[in-house]
Amino acid sequence: MIARRLFLQGLSATAITAGLAPEISAQEAASQAETEAARQIAPSADSSPLRVGIIGPGSRGKELVRNLLRVPGVRIVAAADVYPPRFDQLNQVCGYTVPSHTDYRALLDRKDLDAIVVATPLGLHASHVIPALQSGRHVYGEKTMAYTVDQARDIAAAAKVSNRIYQVGHQYRYSPWIRAAIARVKAGEIGNVTHILGYWNRNNDWRRPVPTADPSGHLERLINWRLYHEWSLGLIAELGSHHMDIANWIFGSAPTTALASGSICCYHDGRETDDNVQVVLSYPAGRRFIFTSMTDNAKQGDQLWLYGTKGSLNVTLEDATFFYEPRQIVKAPTNGKGEEKGVTTSASYRPEGEMPYRGPGKPLTIANPEDATTIAIRAFVHCVRTNTQPIANADVGLGSALGVIHANQALREKKEVAIPLIST
Amino acid sequence: MVALRAALLSVLLTVPCVCANTPAPPIVHRFHQNHLAMGTEFTLDLYAPDQALASEVAAQAFDEIDRLEALLSNYRPASELSRIGREAAAHPVITDPETFHFLERSLFWSRESDGAFDITVGPVLRAWGFFFHSGRIPSSSELVALRPRVGWQHIHLDPGTRAVSFMTRQPMELDPGSIGKGFAIDAVIAILREQGITSAFLSAGNSTLYGLGAPPGAFGWPVHVPDPHHPGQPAATILLHDTSLSTGACTEKFFVHNGHRYCHIFDPRTLSPAEGMLQTSVIAPSATDSDALSTVVFVLDPQATRYLLEHTPETRALLFGQPPDHEACLAINWEGSPCTSAKPSPHKDLPL
Ligand SMILES: NC(=O)c1ccc[n+]([C@@H]2O[C@H](COP(=O)([O-])OP(=O)(O)OC[C@H]3O[C@@H](n4cnc5c(N)ncnc54)[C@H](O)[C@@H]3O)[C@@H](O)[C@H]2O)c1
Numbered sequence: 156m157i158a159r160r161l162f163l164q165g166l167s168a169t170a171i172t173a174g175l176a177p178e179i180s181a182q183e184a185a186s187q188a189e190t191e192a193a194r195q196i197a198p199s200a201d202s203s204p205l206r207v208g209i210i211g212p213g214s215r216g217k218e219l220v221r222n223l224l225r226v227p228g229v230r231i232v233a234a235a236d237v238y239p240p241r242f243d244q245l246n247q248v249c250g251y252t253v254p255s256h257t258d259y260r261a262l263l264d265r266k267d268l269d270a271i272v273v274a275t276p277l278g279l280h281a282s283h284v285i286p287a288l289q290s291g292r293h294v295y296g297e298k299t300m301a302y303t304v305d306q307a308r309d310i311a312a313a314a315k316v317s318n319r320i321y322q323v324g325h326q327y328r329y330s331p332w333i334r335a336a337i338a339r340v341k342a343g344e345i346g347n348v349t350h351i352l353g354y355w356n357r358n359n360d361w362r363r364p365v366p367t368a369d370p371s372g373h374l375e376r377l378i379n380w381r382l383y384h385e386w387s388l389g390l391i392a393e394l395g396s397h398h399m400d401i402a403n404w405i406f407g408s409a410p411t412t413a414l415a416s417g418s419i420c421c422y423h424d425g426r427e428t429d430d431n432v433q434v435v436l437s438y439p440a441g442r443r444f445i446f447t448s449m450t451d452n453a454k455q456g457d458q459l460w461l462y463g464t465k466g467s468l469n470v471t472l473e474d475a476t477f478f479y480e481p482r483q484i485v486k487a488p489t490n491g492k493g494e495e496k497g498v499t500t501s502a503s504y505r506p507e508g509e510m511p512y513r514g515p516g517k518p519l520t521i522a523n524p525e526d527a528t529t530i531a532i533r534a535f536v537h538c539v540r541t542n543t544q545p546i547a548n549a550d551v552g553l554g555s556a557l558g559v560i561h562a563n564q565a566l567r568e569k570k571e572v573a574i575p576l577i578s579t
Numbered sequence: 580m581v582a583l584r585a586a587l588l589s590v591l592l593t594v595p596c597v598c599a600n601t602p603a604p605p606i607v608h609r610f611h612q613n614h615l616a617m618g619t620e621f622t623l624d625l626y627a628p629d630q631a632l633a634s635e636v637a638a639q640a641f642d643e644i645d646r647l648e649a650l651l652s653n654y655r656p657a658s659e660l661s662r663i664g665r666e667a668a669a670h671p672v673i674t675d676p677e678t679f680h681f682l683e684r685s686l687f688w689s690r691e692s693d694g695a696f697d698i699t700v701g702p703v704l705r706a707w708g709f710f711f712h713s714g715r716i717p718s719s720s721e722l723v724a725l726r727p728r729v730g731w732q733h734i735h736l737d738p739g740t741r742a743v744s745f746m747t748r749q750p751m752e753l754d755p756g757s758i759g760k761g762f763a764i765d766a767v768i769a770i771l772r773e774q775g776i777t778s779a780f781l782s783a784g785n786s787t788l789y790g791l792g793a794p795p796g797a798f799g800w801p802v803h804v805p806d807p808h809h810p811g812q813p814a815a816t817i818l819l820h821d822t823s824l825s826t827g828a829c830t831e832k833f834f835v836h837n838g839h840r841y842c843h844i845f846d847p848r849t850l851s852p853a854e855g856m857l858q859t860s861v862i863a864p865s866a867t868d869s870d871a872l873s874t875v876v877f878v879l880d881p882q883a884t885r886y887l888l889e890h891t892p893e894t895r896a897l898l899f900g901q902p903p904d905h906e907a908c909l910a911i912n913w914e915g916s917p918c919t920s921a922k923p924s925p926h927k928d929l930p931l
Contacts, residue, residue: 202673224675224676225672227740249676360634363639364636366773523665526657
């Protein structure tokens with residue numbers, strides 16, 4: 156179990172200890188990991204030139220480019236996409252014309268690239284990330300790491316063999332408020348966390364418009380790839396993978412089993428992936444992560460709830476709030492003489508006594524609340540420049556991919572699936 | 580009674596006709612959706628052949644507004660504008676081209692208006708109690724102390740590197756409130772065009788509006804400009820066709836002290852609420868520009884406004900001021916003559 160427990164702590168303690176003297180304690184390793192993480196997250200004055208190419212400048216790809224252009228020294232020098240309208244959109248984002256290629260291999264053949272961003276549909280990640288690493292470039296690859304476990308392991312192996320940086324698009328690992336909240340959870344603020352509930356609900360059909368006539372249906376499958384099995388693992392991958400990553404981080408382990416269900420409840424429009432899903436992942440010591448997503452009611456939005464023996468933590472896309480369980484009975488000190496000090500009477504109203512009786516909670520406040528993707532991208536550039544292992548490395552990517560892939564298998568097979576202990 | 584006037588803003592050379600050899604226009608239906616963002620309610624009306632397409636397009640439109648709110652909001656510490664506000668005092672901050680363009684356009688209007696428009700004015704509004712709905716009149720020493728933290732001229736933009744720096748070395752609050760909604764509308768209109776939508780109307784809380792094309796069979800999207808001197812009566816009705824209109828007014832956010840109305844639109848040069856203007860409406864091809872200009876002309880004196888607009892192509896304005904310092908009604912390049920029947924208000928001060 157030790158291996159599983161230490162597995163996947165972000166810039167994991169195991170990874171740190173591996174390169175150091177064997178007697179280093181897990182605690183020291185964890186604190187070194189924290190120091191290294193802080194270094195990656197901090198802005199840097201380095202503005203040495205870095206030439207980046209992008210494969211798949213779609214909606215996420217463009218957002219990554221916007222963030223890359225906030226890092227001093229970075230220039231986007233080439234793009235590859237099979238859908239030509241993307242090139243104009245990318246030029247708009249960059250403010251200049253980016254040389255374009257309709258085949259990613261032509262991009263890899265260029266001699267003027269240091270790093271590559273891969274933001275293509277999930278089913279294509281491995282087929283773009285692996286050749287990019289093999290071409291000697293560092294890679295920022297979007298989540299979910301890969302469509303199959305074997306592909307995820309091949310990505311990790313390719314990064315190792317080529318000795319290049321691979322960072323996976325789990326940007327919440329870099330979110331200042333999530334990091335600060337999780338540090339407090341790890342320090343015991345809400346006791347022993349036994350359950351994590353993740354909701355990501357929306358109220359729309361998850362489709363994107365297909366702007367031109369499409370008699371063959373080819374464009375529909377390219378633009379709405381999320382709705383078709385060929386390249387997509389559905390809501391579990393697109394939304395659940397982030398929550399699963401955070402659950403792995405908090406539980407300090409990859410999941411051990413997966414149960415899942417789903418259906419097409421609302422949108423009978425020829426799609427193949429479910430429009431609502433429910434997942435239960437088991438972790439060592441009986442702990443559970445539960446994920447639900449529906450697409451016809453957005454009341455709950457995107458939220459993560461951590462339940463511990465002493466309290467709860469609510470994490471949303473932009474803040475974090477702590478709630479505390481009522482205190483257990485404790486032994487009270489007496490003054491020894493048996494004298495009662497007495498109490499002063501007053502009105503009984505206390506705001507935290509209002510329903511719901513846990514009160515409004517204590518919001519987390521932090522000094523430097525930057526956007527998670529802005530930091531993740533800046534940290535990637537830092538890792539490339541300094542040849543450092545990223546916080547969201549292949550282990551992080553694999554951990555979340557294990558949950559996503561096995562939950563999909565459980566959903567398809569309608570039974571609980573054991574998740575093998577696999578590392579990179 | 581003020582007569583309704585309809586003025587067609589873009590010259591239509593062809594009038595739709597039903598001819599035997601032209602294909603019949605596709606049947607389209609009107610769809611409508613609301614969305615809360617940027618502290619207001621956006622509404623989108625569009626014509627599309629079916630509900631599925633309309634809902635996908637609307638989802639993209641509102642996603643874009645949410646994306647831009649996350650980029651620009653001064654209420655969100657994680658926004659790019661907040662990051663710049665925090666860090667550009669210590670070192671030049673490199674930003675993305677979109678944010679840089681937003682800042683360039685904001686400073687452009689600051690320069691054009693000699694500082695009547697200024698996105699750094701937030702701390703002054705705060706000192707006047709505008710963020711917590713409890714107005715107060717700050718002392719002049721309090722205002723003077725804010726000087727180093729306010730002033731567009733302290734922002735230095737380097738287009739070569741897209742670096743933003745604050746020359747005073749003090750953090751500044753960059754408040755997109757008087758230009759960001761227009762910026763978002765322009766971005767959404769570009770997406771609607773890309774998606775092949777030819778007829779749509781987008782509104783940010785009715786204060787910034789854009790008419791894309793026209794509703795079927797019409798020449799544009801009708802908009803009524805109210806006459807603040809005669810509540811309930813429109814001063815003009817115009818048709819928006821591929822253009823935008825923004826209105827600034829002191830009717831929603833203000834406080835009254837000793838019978839005087841203090842407006843949330845500020846004159847950054849005096850660090851005090853703008854005086855004398857009641858309502859401004861500006862038409863311009865870009866919603867970013869009309870949004871900014873509706874504030875500019877609220878703050879500038881009418882002569883300066885006339886000079887500025889006469890040197891800004893394709894802009895029109897209809898202004899309502901408070902006599903005797905300002906004209907009761909002033910139309911600049913506005914089609915028709917909306918002011919001739921707008922009588923001066925019988926009251927010296929606006930009815931509150
Ligand atoms: N980290 C996050 O928060 C986050 C958010 C959104 C999306 N994503 C991930 O980003 C990835 C892309 O998602 P998206 O929403 O941008 O999708 P998208 O469809 O908008 O973009 C994908 C792009 O890849 C292009 N493409 C497809 N096949 C290609 C090929 N063979 N060669 C080159 N280009 C090809 C498409 O034409 C498109 O431009 C997905 O893996 C998704 O899960 C991550």
